[in-house]
Each structure stands twice: as structure tokens, then as C-alpha cells.
Amino acid sequence: MSEYILEMRNITKEFPGVKALDHVNFKVKRGEIHALVGENGAGKSTLMKVLSGVYPHGSYSGEIIVNGVEQKYNHIKESEAAGIGIIYQELTLVKQMNICENIFLGNEYKKVGIINWNQAMRETNRLLKEVGLTDGPDTKIIHLGIGKQQLVEIAKAISKNVNILILDEPTAALNEDDSENLLNILRKLKEEGISCIYISHKLKEVKDIADTITILRDGKTIETLGNDETISQNRIVTGMVGRELTQLFPRKEHVPGDVVLEVKDWTVYNPEVPDKKMINNVSFQARKGEILGVAGLMGAGRTELMMSLFGAYGVKQSGKLHIDGKEVKIKGPRDAIAKGLCYLSEDRKKSGLVLGMDIKENITLASLSKISNMAGISANEEIKVSEHYVKALNIKTPSIEQKTRNLSGGNQQKVVISKWLMAAPKILILDEPTRGIDVGAKYEIYNIMNELVEQGVSIIMVSSELPEVLGMSDRILVMHNGHFTAELGWKDLQQEDIMHYATGGSIEETQERVD
Incomplete structure (x- = not known):
């Protein structure tokens, strides 16, 4: 049996005009915590969406090998059946439902169409104990803090008998105590033989938790490092950005x-x-x-x-x-x-941007009077102003007409900042x-x-x-x-x-x- 539970070989994924992944190679050992790091737009989330079946077989080239068997997922249910679970940065819990209902949503214990809630409650109690959550299974999600909601997401993934757990920025919204608690849960899962793929921009956490670190840059695998005392945060940063940030x-x-x-x-x-x-x-x-x-x-x-x-x-x-x-x-x-007085929201996707609008529309949204006249909005002025801020803030985009939902997190944030700079x-x-x-x-x-x-x-x-x-x-x-x-x-x-x-x-x- 191979020491690697997962091998992704020469994964290439293209979108119109953009090669998001360029012959990426990524291997994860059994029972290890493997950090995947890189700048926004490096290809981390795209690679994980390929692995989890969000992007089906045929929409990319390359091979995915799990437990020695090549996988060709058509949707996420097939990756879950192969033992892969993913927890996204934006949690997917239904807040008006309780913990038990969320954990087994779409995966209920049922016989002839009738849900066995007694069995679901018993299993939820077991899962909550495993992740260290003391709240009862009938507690509604809306009454839980964000740290506890993350633990419910982990319990939900474990309920599907995962062998590989992907966590995308799991501590982005957590305080230090909740973050440390989450890292301890991952260490416990590692001891139980579950492999974790850990995506984070918090390099101190990466150093604390990871056994191995793979760096992506511009859609390519730059290097894979064993995490020991010789690997500093500055060393990781250099690999991520291609230069040293002193x-x-x-x-x-x-x-x-x-x-x-x-x-x-x-x-x-x-x-x-x-x-x-x-x-x-x-x-x-x-x-x-x-x-x-x-x-x-x-x-x-x-x-x-x-x-x-x-x-x-x-x-x-x-x-x-x-x-x-x-x-x-x-x-x-x-x-x-x-x-x-202007305010840049902590949640750029929910309150800072209109994701369905393009860059120029978002930049000018709070200052339409500055580009308007009696005839309405001046398209030429809107283009001129937007191009100025795209250049001034180094927003990476093929066009000011690019939808903001398609930008990386860092470039989305620069669009929001541009909006408020225009408001002076x-x-x-x-x-x-x-x-x-x-x-x-x-x-x-x-x-x-x-x-x-x-x-x-x-x-x-x-x-x-x-x-x-x-x-x-x-x-x-x-x-x-x-x-x-x-x-x-x-x-x-x-x-x-x-x-x-x-x-x-x-x-x-x-x-x-x-x-």
C-alpha cells in the first residue's frame, strides 16, 4: 500500500482566458496534516474544487488517485463516497435548524421514507463528543458562535466517514481561543488516521499545525516542504510571492x-x-x-x-x-x-460588493453623482475613473468589466477600497x-x-x-x-x-x- 492516500498528477484547469491550474502535482500522506498555501489566485481553491468534484471529470486534465484507485468524479456526492470531505470558508449551515438536522441534512437515517430521529440524535451526540462540543444536538445553529459552528461543520464531515478532510481558511473568523481549539481537534483527527488538507493565510498556524507544506504560485506547484525548525515563515512567504518580503x-x-x-x-x-x-x-x-x-x-x-x-x-x-x-x-x-465617513465592511462579499456587477460598477457605486450629469451616468467617466483605480491599486484583472465574483479575495478587497477612495x-x-x-x-x-x-x-x-x-x-x-x-x-x-x-x-x- 502506498504511503500516499492522495495523489493529484498534472492537474490542469482552464477558464476562458485564464489557466487557473498548470500541471499541478500534489500528494498527501496517510494521517498527516498537509498545508496548502499561496497568494489569492494561486489556484488553491480551484485545486480543491477539482478534488472534491465541484469541477467534474472532463472539465480538467490530469489524474486523481485516492487509495490507489483513479477517481473520475461527476459531482461532489461521488467524492464524498470516496472519503473526501470539504469545509468551505463560508459555512454552509442552515441557522434556523438544529445541530442534528444540519449534520444529517441530505444524508438522513431513514427507512421507507421515514427519518429515524432517535438514531440521528444518538449519532450526533457521539460526533459532538468527538469534536469536543458540549451543546445538545437540538441546539439551533443561530444560538452558536462561529467557533462552535466550525465544529458542527467538522462533525458533519466526519459523519460521512471521511478519510481526507479539506479545510479552507477555517480560522479566518475565529478568535485565538477558538482557533487553538480547532487546531487541537485537527491534531486529534490526525491521531485517528484522518488526513487533513489545511488552507490558510495565517502562516503561524501553518507552522504550528502542518506536517508538510505545499506552495502554489500562479497555478503551478512551486515546492513541497517538510515542516521543521529550518522552515521559517519568511521562507514560506518567499515561495508564495516569488520574492522576499523583508x-x-x-x-x-x-x-x-x-x-x-x-x-x-x-x-x-x-x-x-x-x-x-x-x-x-x-x-x-x-x-x-x-x-x-x-x-x-x-x-x-x-x-x-x-x-x-x-x-x-x-x-x-x-x-x-x-x-x-x-x-x-x-x-x-x-x-x-x-x-x-466611510466604512469598509468585514464581510466584503455580503456587504462590500455586488458580486454580480463588474469592477467598474462596484468602484463607482457609492459616488454615482461624481460621474453623472443631466443625461445620467457618463459611461466614459465611469471607465476613466475605474481604470485609474485598477492601475493605482494594482487590481489584477483582464478587464474592468470582469465580474467581481470572479476575482481573488485580495483583488475583491482592492475593489472595495477603490469604491471608498473615490468617495474621498x-x-x-x-x-x-x-x-x-x-x-x-x-x-x-x-x-x-x-x-x-x-x-x-x-x-x-x-x-x-x-x-x-x-x-x-x-x-x-x-x-x-x-x-x-x-x-x-x-x-x-x-x-x-x-x-x-x-x-x-x-x-x-x-x-x-x-x-
Whole structure:
């Protein structure tokens, strides 16, 4: 028996005008965690869609060998029957259904058309115990946090008796505790003989969890590395981008100017649960020409605060908002944009882009008045403006008429940034600006941020990645349970300090810890 449970040989996949995979070779050993890394657009997701049957046999060339047998899948059900399970970055759970119903959706225990729920519940209890989830099988998904939802997805995959489990950016939306818990579950599955293919842009996690690392670049296999102490994160980055990034965070010394945004005693309630206070008496300032970092654990209220300032979230609001020293009332996003306050959503696909529209339509969407006249939208102006931003932000696309759904994550994010640059903001809120994008695209976005700050824009950056907060912020606000627990300078600051305040620690406790 071969030591490899999976061999993909000379896989080539083409789309109109694009060769997404170019004779890719990829092998996974039995019972190993094999990381697949590369920039957005490198071909990782395409390769996994070939493996899982999303792209059927005949739509690509090359061979797939699983357990020594060549596979020719026509749809995903056939790959599942061969023992392959895939968990996508965007979870596929039905939130109004319970855990048991989700795990066996489409794969129910039934006899003569009648579902055996007793058997399903028993099996769900066993699966939940295996993934370390203590919630009952009748718990609705809507009542679970994102970390627990990921565990339900893993339980669902295990229920299909997988031998190979593919995880695409499984920790992109998780906090550090949930991420570590997930990695421990994968280590346990490895001990049980399940092979895992782990796709992630978080290279620290890749170093922590992977036995083997394969790097893709421009649709080609660059190299496969055994993960040991000689393989550094910088070594992986060099393979991914084809050059050495000597500094992951291109920090520049900024000289903050006048206060451009002042928030006083800001309180906001949850629109779905009107008695639940999400933001509790928050006050802070943001200055021209600075990057103000906002850190905190998931659920701390960071996104709710920023969306409420933008006029897109909350009920029973109270408090005052000043822009350039003048009190303003923002009734909705249109008001906010008109007053120079723009917000880049943490979920670009759901709230940042219209995926069915092309690049030029998305870029100009928030500023149509700037390219319109009495006769309507000027097509020439729309093309001129869009081409300017595609060039300025180095958006990789064959045409400004390319649908945004067909772009890589990094290029989608650049389209959203272009939209807000065209709106000429005084204050630009970036909520998880580099979530789910590769190190090369991150570096480009950081440079864009620096350029905006030099032009006098005030940037408020919300991020769950503490190295990013420390690497790019001039000041850092830490949030916990709907209010700020600390304001910190970036110099001589450690991740542990931020985590202390993010979990509700006080300044006095920090001083005691230091002493």
C-alpha cells in the first residue's frame, strides 16, 4: 500500500482566458496534516474544487488517485463516497435548524421514507463528543458562535466517514481561543488516521499545525516542504510571492493632526433584541493622518460600534458624534458618506460588493453623482475613473468589466477600497481589512493605508490579528463587552497586553503584573 492516500498528477484547469491550474502535482500522506498555501489566485481553491468534484471529470486534465484507485468524479456526492470531505470558508449551515438536522441534512437515517430521529440524535451526540462540543444536538445553529459552528461543520464531515478532510481558511473568523481549539481537534483527527488538507493565510498556524507544506504560485506547484525548525515563515512567504518580503508591516512614522472624529457617550442597542445594550457609553477621538487600531475579541462590539457610527446598525442610540468639530446626525450610510465617513465592511462579499456587477460598477457605486450629469451616468467617466483605480491599486484583472465574483479575495478587497477612495473620505473605517487575503496582497493594502494617512485621511482599523494591530497602528483602543478598556501606544507593547485588556483586565492589574 502506498504511503500516499492522495495523489493529484498534472492537474490542469482552464477558464476562458485564464489557466487557473498548470500541471499541478500534489500528494498527501496517510494521517498527516498537509498545508496548502499561496497568494489569492494561486489556484488553491480551484485545486480543491477539482478534488472534491465541484469541477467534474472532463472539465480538467490530469489524474486523481485516492487509495490507489483513479477517481473520475461527476459531482461532489461521488467524492464524498470516496472519503473526501470539504469545509468551505463560508459555512454552509442552515441557522434556523438544529445541530442534528444540519449534520444529517441530505444524508438522513431513514427507512421507507421515514427519518429515524432517535438514531440521528444518538449519532450526533457521539460526533459532538468527538469534536469536543458540549451543546445538545437540538441546539439551533443561530444560538452558536462561529467557533462552535466550525465544529458542527467538522462533525458533519466526519459523519460521512471521511478519510481526507479539506479545510479552507477555517480560522479566518475565529478568535485565538477558538482557533487553538480547532487546531487541537485537527491534531486529534490526525491521531485517528484522518488526513487533513489545511488552507490558510495565517502562516503561524501553518507552522504550528502542518506536517508538510505545499506552495502554489500562479497555478503551478512551486515546492513541497517538510515542516521543521529550518522552515521559517519568511521562507514560506518567499515561495508564495516569488520574492522576499523583508518587512511584513511597512510601518511609517505618522504625525497626527487635528481631531477629525469625536464620539461622546455613545450607546447602542441590538435591533434584534432591543433590550440588549451592545455599545455602552463609548467615547473616543480619531485624528487626521493617523491609524487608530481597534482590538478586541469576537463579540466585544467592535463591528457594531463602527456600523452604528456609519448609520447601518442599532436602535435607541444616544450620544454625540462630531466631525471636524461640528455635531452631526447620521441617519444612514448615505448621510455618513456625504459627511466624509466611510466604512469598509468585514464581510466584503455580503456587504462590500455586488458580486454580480463588474469592477467598474462596484468602484463607482457609492459616488454615482461624481460621474453623472443631466443625461445620467457618463459611461466614459465611469471607465476613466475605474481604470485609474485598477492601475493605482494594482487590481489584477483582464478587464474592468470582469465580474467581481470572479476575482481573488485580495483583488475583491482592492475593489472595495477603490469604491471608498473615490468617495474621498475624511475618516475611513477598515473592518478586518486583510481577512482572508494573502501576505502579498496584505502588504499592498498596508501601503495604501500609509499613502492615505500621508494625505491626511484618518483611518480606524478594526482587526482580530494582533500582529497587524501592533504592526500598523499609531494608537490602539481595546474593546471588551461593549466598551473600551484601554488606550495604548504601539511602542513597547506586547500581544499579551492587548489580550489582557480584551478579556476585561484593568490598567491597575496590568501595572501589578508588570511590577
